[in-house]
Amino acid sequence: MIHVTLPDGNKKAFEAVPTGKDVALRISEGLARNVVAMELDGTLVDLDTKIETDAAVRLITPKDPEALDVLRHTAAHVMAQAILRIYKDAKLTIGPVVEDGFYYDIDMAAISEDDFKKIEEEMRRIVKARLPIQRREVPKAEAMAFYQNEPYKREMISELADGTISFYEQGEFTDLCRGPHLPNTGFIKAFKLMKVSGAYWRADQSKAQLQRIYGTAFFDKKDLKDYLQFIEEAKKRNHRKIGAAMGLFSFHEEAPGMPFFHPKGMVLWNNLLAYWRAEHRRAGYVETKTPMMLNRSLWERSGHWENYRENMYTSRIDDVDYAIKPMNCPGGMLLFGSRPHSYKELPIRAAEIGLVHRHELSGVLNGLFRVRAFHQDDAHIFMTPEQIEPEILGVLRLVDRVYSTFGLSFHLELSTRPEKSIGTDEQWDVATRGLRSALDSYGRAYKINPGDGAFYGPKIDIHIKDALGRTWQCGTVQLDLSLPERFDLSYTGADNEKHRPIMIHRVVFGSIERFMGILIEHFAGKFPLWMAPVQVALLPINDELTTFTRSIQETFEDAGLTVMVDDRTESLNKKIREAQLSYVPLIVTVGNKEKESGTLSVRTLDGKVRYGIAKERFLDVVRRDVQSRKQALDLFDEEGGQD
RNA sequence: GCCGGCGUAGCUCACUCGGUAGAGCAGCUGAUUCGUAAUCAGCAGGUAGGCGGUUCAAAUCCGCCCGCCGGCUCCA
Numbered sequence: 001m002i003h004v005t006l007p008d009g010n011k012k013a014f015e016a017v018p019t020g021k022d023v024a025l026r027i028s029e030g031l032a033r034n035v036v037a038m039e040l041d042g043t044l045v046d047l048d049t050k051i052e053t054d055a056a057v058r059l060i061t062p063k064d065p066e067a068l069d070v071l072r073h074t075a076a077h078v079m080a081q082a083i084l085r086i087y088k089d090a091k092l093t094i095g096p097v098v099e100d101g102f103y104y105d106i107d108m109a110a111i112s113e114d115d116f117k118k119i120e121e122e123m124r125r126i127v128k129a130r131l132p133i134q135r136r137e138v139p140k141a142e143a144m145a146f147y148q149n150e151p152y153k154r155e156m157i158s159e160l161a162d163g164t165i166s167f168y169e170q171g172e173f174t175d176l177c178r179g180p181h182l183p184n185t186g187f188i189k190a191f192k193l194m195k196v197s198g199a200y201w202r203a204d205q206s207k208a209q210l211q212r213i214y215g216t217a218f219f220d221k222k223d224l225k226d227y228l229q230f231i232e233e234a235k236k237r238n239h240r241k242i243g244a245a246m247g248l249f250s251f252h253e254e255a256p257g258m259p260f261f262h263p264k265g266m267v268l269w270n271n272l273l274a275y276w277r278a279e280h281r282r283a284g285y286v287e288t289k290t291p292m293m294l295n296r297s298l299w300e301r302s303g304h305w306e307n308y309r310e311n312m313y314t315s316r317i318d319d320v321d322y323a324i325k326p327m328n329c330p331g332g333m334l335l336f337g338s339r340p341h342s343y344k345e346l347p348i349r350a351a352e353i354g355l356v357h358r359h360e361l362s363g364v365l366n367g368l369f370r371v372r373a374f375h376q377d378d379a380h381i382f383m384t385p386e387q388i389e390p391e392i393l394g395v396l397r398l399v400d401r402v403y404s405t406f407g408l409s410f411h412l413e414l415s416t417r418p419e420k421s422i423g424t425d426e427q428w429d430v431a432t433r434g435l436r437s438a439l440d441s442y443g444r445a446y447k448i449n450p451g452d453g454a455f456y457g458p459k460i461d462i463h464i465k466d467a468l469g470r471t472w473q474c475g476t477v478q479l480d481l482s483l484p485e486r487f488d489l490s491y492t493g494a495d496n497e498k499h500r501p502i503m504i505h506r507v508v509f510g511s512i513e514r515f516m517g518i519l520i521e522h523f524a525g526k527f528p529l530w531m532a533p534v535q536v537a538l539l540p541i542n543d544e545l546t547t548f549t550r551s552i553q554e555t556f557e558d559a560g561l562t563v564m565v566d567d568r569t570e571s572l573n574k575k576i577r578e579a580q581l582s583y584v585p586l587i588v589t590v591g592n593k594e595k596e597s598g599t600l601s602v603r604t605l606d607g608k609v610r611y612g613i614a615k616e617r618f619l620d621v622v623r624r625d626v627q628s629r630k631q632a633l634d635l636f637d638e639e640g641g642q643d
Numbered sequence: 644g645c646c647g648g649c650g651u652a653g654c655u656c657a658c659u660c661g662g663u664a665g666a667g668c669a670g671c672u673g674a675u676u677c678g679u680a681a682u683c684a685g686c687a688g689g690u691a692g693g694c695g696g697u698u699c700a701a702a703u704c705c706g707c708c709c710g711c712c713g714g715c716u717c718c719a
Contacts, residue, residue, distance in 0.1 A: 093719095096717060096718055103717090112648075153719085166719085196713095196714085197647060197648095198646025198714075198715065199714075203718085210646095214714085240712095244654085253692080361645090363645070363646090363714085365711090571675090572678060573682090574682085575680095576679050577680035580680055587679080609678095
């Protein structure tokens with residue numbers, strides 16, 4: 001008798017050894033048709049796995065999050081099977097599931113996306129045949145014998161322990177695989193090959209170049225459609241396109257990876273930084289600035305000359321080596337060390353908007369997301385060990401306030417001591433405990449990445465989520481056990497002895513360039529009023545109204561607004577269209593009616609128009625919206641008359 | 644850096660087999676003076692990313708270089 005316990009606590013008894021399918025059948029036929037895998041005592045396994053002893057079983061249906069991974073793993077096999085049918089001498093390597101789908105690395109002649117159609121057709125045939133999928137466990141010797149002409153698979157098997165080797169079969173296709181898989185290929189209702197790229201066997205450039213073919217798969221055609229739509233939406237929001245269209249920034253061959261900010265981009269930039277400065281002032285920061293170029297002895301002291309040199313722009317001047325800073329910290333250390341400090345001054349929170357240069361590999365550059373020259377909204381906080389917790393907490397609260405202002409949600413990850421690291425156990429213990437208790441008193445859930453810290457200290461990474469649900473790592477809080485040591489920093493304690501300060505590096509935006517790119521995509525160019533590069537477009541209806549419109553412009557600018565007047569001799573419709581396409585949040589048309597009545601007609605980006613707003617009231621509402629940094633305009637919520 | 648794709652006017656794109664480039668928008672000029680998403684006409688604009696090669700002839704074919712895009716972290 002086998003007893004199976006279901007997640008709801010229900011028990012089912014079986015006389016003969018059951019499989020997951022049998023368990024499902026006992027519950028309902030509908031479930032049995034749908035179920036794709038099961039969790040057996042906490043381990044995800046195939047549905048037809050025999051349940052030999054009493055066990056806890058959870059049946060996995062397409063609704064469960066794990067199901068998608070199983071599906072995609074099988075889809076990777078289906079793709080490999082199709083490719084082997086078409087390209088006879090292709091050699092399979094590995095084919096894992098990834099975040100949005102799966103890929104398979106295959107040793108074969110280079111293919112392009114044009115070849116996807118025929119591969120997909122073959123895949124469709126395999127899916128339609130509903131080939132049953134069978135697991136088989138074999139001894140190592142047998143596995144090796146099976147793969148006589150498959151060097152990659154042989155290499156993988158040689159690294160596996162005997163007795164753990166399993167194969168999966170569907171039709172004529174067999175693959176070394178841990179599983180689990182779907183019961184048959186027919187469950188794959190929707191799939192698509194996405195892209196192909198080169199990848200090296202074992203990510204090693206000296207080894208064979210493989211074709212990495214990416215695909216995605218879903219249980220439902222609608223899910224695939226939604227996913228493809230999401231990709232389209234993300235493409236539309238591409239910050240490079242929007243940035244060029246709005247005249248925010250550009251890139252030039254003469255300085256690859258180094259953005260040029262145009263006047264409107266600078267307005268946006270300055271708006272962001274004005275806000276940043278206000279928040280930092282409020283949080284007790286002071287602002288500093290250190291030089292962009294420092295000589296070799298500094299970088300030798302910090303360790304960068306030895307460890308980071310290939311990423312630094314260097315130059316020899318008057319027989320001395322200099323490097324453009326790739327990080328702000330060493331300069332910050334000199335600044336702190338420039339005079340003696342008392343414990344009474346601590347904590348010192350020294351912020352610096354630092355322009356750093358890093359020579360990143362040409363192939364990794366990516367718009368504003370990955371550049372070679374960028375500004376960090378850096379700060380170094382020097383403190384006593386007791387101050388770790390409250391200071392970290394302060395940073396977390398600051399981060400929270402800033403991100404919330406942009407409507408970005410976020411989650412936190414704590415990374416602890418890696419194997420290769422400096423410092424004593426005690427130092428790491430104090431540091432890690434400080435971060436942890438700050439996180440605990442902050443009260444939000446966080447994830448722990450054991451061993452993922454920097455070699456010089458533990459850290460908290462902040463991952464934000466944008467309007468499309470994509471996540472980005474921007475902010476980070478890192479404890480540094482190394483630099484205060486290397487720069488021999490100290491403060492005098494109450495005991496009149498010298499003490500080594502604890503130091504944290506932290507950024508909120510991370511890279512201002514990158515953060516701006518994220519905001520452009522997050523808002524799809526439609527920035528909240530307080531940030532917008534142009535807040536108000538004034539559109540005179542005809543040339544006679546230009547002077548009057550200019551006077552309104554003056555009033556608005558005196559009120560602190562960024563205003564653009566479109567006094568070209570063009571049709572009103574055209575001016576509206578263009579203002580709308582460049583995402584100006586408030587479009588104000590100026591005609592004789594307005595001139596006579598002293599009111600305004602305002603159009604917002606959603607196409608709503610409101611007539612007859614008194615100028616003073618308009619300014620009041622707008623000023624309030626700017627000041628409160630609201631996401632959406634308040635103008636239409638006001639009483640006092642639509643039209 | 645490596646692999647793949649791409650590079651034609653400021654932008655978006657076209658140019659069947661190799662026969663030395665064309666449109667819309669933007670710009671300029673003129674007319675139009677307009678009430679909530681493109682008024683009309685004319686003009687001007689390109690050493691086809693750069694260099695080299697093949698050819699009677701190259702945007703087109705080949706090579707090198709530069710830049711851009713996607714990927715190179717996910718490991719049966």
